[in-house]
Amino acid sequence: MFGPLGISLAPQVRASKTLTRWIKPFANWYVNLSGYRKMGLRYDDLLVEERDDVQRALGRLTERENYDRTFRFKRASQASVLHANLPKEQWIKPEEDIRYLRPHVEEVVKEDNERKVWDAISVERRK
Template sequence: MVLSGPLGSSLAPAILKSRGIYRWFKPLADWYVDLQGYRKVGYKYDDLILEERDDVQRALARLTPREAYDRQYRLKRASQCSVLHDVLPKDQWTKPQEDVRYLTPHVEDVEKEALERSAWDNMVVSRK
C-alpha cells in the first residue's frame, strides 16, 4: 500500500488492479466527485491545490503560458460564481474527460528534485 497523507494508506492501487472492485467503486467515485461541485463552477481538480506551499509555487512557475492563463481564467470565473452565489450553466461545467491533472506531475517532479537535493546536500566533510 502507498502512504498518502495524514489519514494513512491509500487503497487506490488495489482498486485499480481489480476490475471487479473498480467497476463497483467507479460509480461511487463519480457520484462523490459530482457531489463536491467544483466542476459546476469550472474548476479542475488541480485548481484546488493550495498555492501557498513552496513546492506548488515552483510547480506553477513550470506551467506553460497557456496552462497558466487557463488556470487564472478558471479561478476568476469560479470566484465570480462565488460572488453571485450561483453555478455556471450546465454546458460550461468542466466535463470529466477535461478534468485532467495538469499541475500534479509538476508538483511531484519538484518534490523528487527536493528529495534528491536534500540527499546530496547532507554530505559531511570531515578532516583527517
C-alpha cells in the same frame, strides 16, 4: 500509496477490476457532489497553494496553462458572487478534468529528495 499530494489508494483500486467496479460509482457521486466542475474548476485547481512545492510547481506551468488557470478562477469567483453554477455547457467534463499540476508537483518533490541526498553526502579525504 504515499505521494507528494497525500495518501492515495487509487493505484491499488485501479489494479483490481472488482474494486474499481464497486468504488467507481461512489467516486463519481462524490465528485458530482463536491461541485467544483459545476463552477468550471479542475481538480488540481483545488490544491493548497500555500505549500512550497505547489508554489514552485505553479511557477513551472506554461503561459497558456497559467492563463487558463487564472480564467477558471475568475469565472468560478464570478459564479460564486452570483450564487449560481455556470451554465451546463461550461461545466468541466470528466474527460477534461486532467491532472495538469500533479506531474510538476511530483517533479519538485523528486528534486527536493535528490537535493537532500546530495546535501547529506560526506566527503572524506583519502589517506
